[in-house]
Amino acid sequence: MTEWWRGAVIYQVYPRSFQDTNGDGIGDLPGIMRRLDHIASLGVDAIWLSPINQSPQADMGYDVSDYKEVDRLFGSLEDFDDLIKRAHALGLKVIIDQVLSHSSDQHPWFRESKLNRTNAKADWYVWADPKKDGSPPNNWPSVFGGRAWEWNPSRGQYYFHNFLTSQPDLNFHNPAVQDALLDVMRFWLERGVDGFRLDTVNYYFHDKLLRNNPPARRPKHLPYAVNPYDMQEHKYGKSQPENVAFLKRVRALLDQYPGSTTVGEIGDSHKGLQLMEEYTSGGDKLHMAYTFDMLGNDFTAAHFRTKQQNFFAGAPNGWPCWAFSNHDVNRHVSRWAASSASQADLACQAAAMLLSFKGSVCLYQGEELGLPEADILFEELTDPPGIRFWPEYKGRDGCRTPMPWDEGEAPNGFTAGKPWLPVKPAHSALNVAHQDADPNSTLAFYRKAIAFRRAHPVLADGDIEFLKVAEPLLAYRRSGSKTSNETLTCLFNLSADPITLTVEGAETAELLPLSQGVSRKGKKLTLAANGYAFYDSGEISLKFAGTKKPS
Known part of the structure; x- marks a missing residue:
């Protein structure tokens, strides 16, 4: 297959x-x-x-x-x-x-690339000249903290590293x-x-023009991010x-x-x-x-x-x-x-x-x-x-x-x-x-x-249809499998408190054994804290007021 x-x-x-x-x-x-x-x-x-x-x-x-x-x-x-x-x-x-x-700075490719600007691997990594004041070519930061540029004296250039200085980025434009x-x-x-x-x-x-990234939006009432990397919108250093x-x-x-x-x-x-x-x-x-x-x-x-x-x-x-x-x-x-x-x-x-x-x-x-x-x-x-x-x-x-x-x-x-x-x-x-x-x-x-x-192929390759119900209930149907004509309805209580909902049509639907933390009384279904239910039918309908405003 x-x-x-x-x-x-x-x-x-x-x-x-x-x-x-x-x-x-x-x-x-x-x-x-x-x-x-x-x-x-x-x-x-x-x-x-x-x-x-x-x-x-x-x-x-x-x-x-x-x-x-x-x-x-x-x-x-x-x-x-x-x-x-x-x-x-x-x-x-x-x-x-x-x-x-990126590779390690111990990779033979980088060891050769950093020697000078004329070797066979000279353009295999991302190199750039400094600004006139000697600073890096742009404002890109490293994911792991600090700037994303490291100075290399043998070439008289900076190299780009999205992560550690020992992880230089390869130049995919080559x-x-x-x-x-x-x-x-x-x-x-x-x-x-x-x-x-x-x-x-x-x-x-990376952006060939090495343009500066814009700042990320930050609500004024929130403190600065722990990592400066999160203070930018990474418009040019990736993606x-x-x-x-x-x-x-x-x-x-x-x-x-x-x-x-x-x-x-x-x-x-x-x-x-x-x-x-x-x-x-x-x-x-x-x-x-x-x-x-x-x-x-x-x-x-x-x-x-x-x-x-x-x-x-x-x-x-x-x-x-x-x-x-x-x-x-x-x-x-x-x-x-x-x-x-x-x-x-x-x-x-x-x-x-x-x-x-x-x-x-x-x-x-x-x-x-x-x-x-x-x-x-x-x-x-x-x-x-x-x-x-x-x-x-x-x-x-x-x-x-x-x-x-x-x-x-x-x-x-x-x-x-x-x-x-x-x-x-x-x-x-x-x-x-x-x-x-x-x-x-x-x-x-x-x-x-x-x-x-x-045992239920519909979960592997079927479609998914989400049901509009209130928090903290997550509900969806799985159907349309290529290898099975079954339909499952899946219900999850995403909270630490029990919830009760009305399930219409449950009397003709089987509650499957993977269900846990479930109790039924007529049309009323109670899901315990972090409880969930799987029905073997898509014909049931739900009524649930929710513990929060419906989303």
């Missing part, structure tokens, strides 16, 4: 924190292979590996120094080949991270750079990978129109490998959904993409409804990949804790909701255990922006801590050595072994919810 990715459930593995086998405290490829049975037991379709390429690890692998090599921290190319074979034998596709927008990166992707496709997660996919091109033509080249390459896929990460607070629509529509660019719209603090029916409605209205033939957590944001059971009376109930509701959205789904390792954000001390930090902006921003280490596998004390079977990040007590208590033996655990529910999605 060449479109296996459409409606697929993808499991993100953060290799550093999955399983260590050599005692150095850092997860590795043999460790991932050892734990593949756990992933397969969830019922997912694919795994996505965060970066495993050779890297100085200044940004945990998102600073690549050799695109065609595995970092020795994780193993070897032979280990990777073995992992691919084992995953495929278990029915799991394998997607790997490709960090194309066709040779595009060719080299497509060759990298071909290398991995030939090794058997099933696709790529494209890091910062809207960052590839340029030339990106579309390169994405078409990427798609043309993947079309040579039937069944391969792409999922792009789009980071743009002003036009993220617009780019997601543009990049996935037409069948000649990305297969899927995601933004950070569902990775924030909003937990309202209006938010989840409008984001999906806006996407499908703008890109009726595009395709999203929704996620609630990943390695870049606080874990969602912590972000949304104020809307829940129970962390476990919230974890299960989030799974039931995400797995019933239209689109593909990405689950982040540990999500199936209901792991909260870990409380990391300053002296334990490894994440550069966390160190820079502490304590107002604590960085991303809290969502990157090791998986707790075994019962007992930390590090719970992750390593025989000292883990690179600590396993906190709240995570130890939620270990895999304990939940594996408990039929009522969050882990057991994730398996049940994924099996439910698989």
Whole structure:
């Protein structure tokens, strides 16, 4: 099936924190292979590996120094080949991270480029002359703090870096750079990978004229952002129109490998959904993409409804990949804790909701255990922006801590050595072994919810129609599957208090077993805090006054 990715459930593995086998405290490829049975037991379709390429690890692998090599921290190319074979034998596709927008400053390309202005790689990165006063060419900031320009005395120029100074941006306006990166992707496709997660996919091109970014709008009553990066509208440093033509080249390459896929990460607070629509529509660019719209603090029916409605209205033939957590944001059971009376109930509701959205789904390792954000001390930090902006921003280490596998004390079977990040007590208590033996655990529910999605094809490829009801009730119908004529009605109470609604026609509709926190009395349906109901019919209608003004 060449479109296996459409409606697929993808499991993100953060290799550093999955399983260590050599005692150095850092997860590795043999460790991932050892734990593949756990992933397969969830019922997912694919795994996505965060970066495993050779890297100085200044940004945990998102600073690549050799695109065609595995970092020795994780193993070897032979280990990777073995992992691919084992995953495929278990029915799991394998997607790997490709960090194309920038490289490490230790990459041979950059080492040559920075020597002078006449070498063969002189135009492979973004170089610019200083202003007359010696300052950088424009006002672009770095995502990780400070200016996005670093002075290089050997060339007498600045180079552009959207992230760390050790992560110089490649110059995609140079066709040779595009060719080299497509060759990298071909290398991995030939090794058997099933696709790529494209890091910062809207960052590839910059404005050739290097125009200044305008300020972002800020209500006067609000304080300045913690990070100056958020004080600008990034009109020129990323998200340029030339990106579309390169994405078409990427798609043309993947079309040579039937069944391969792409999922792009789009980071743009002003036009993220617009780019997601543009990049996935037409069948000649990305297969899927995601933004950070569902990775924030909003937990309202209006938010989840409008984001999906806006996407499908703008890109009726595009395709999203929704996620609630990943390695870049606080874990969602912590972000949304104020809307829940129970962390476990919230974890299960989030799974039931995400797995019933239209689109593909990405689950982040540990999500199936209901792991909260870990409380990391300053002296334990490894994440550069966390160190820079502490304590107002604590960085991303809290969502990157090791998986707790075994019962007992930390590090719970992750390593025989000292883990690179600590396993906190709240995570130890939620270990895999304990939940594996408990039929009522969050882990057991994730398996049940994924099996439910698989048993109802309409959830993978059907249409979605949102019902107009008041907060905090999210309600929608799923119908129009290519392989099934069923219709499901899905109801979610997005609050920490019970709600009661009137359901007309429920007497002829079956309440499906994934439903939780539900009680019925005649036409009255009560959803407990974070309760949800699935009906096997689209013929029911709802009446709900809401706890807030209807949205």
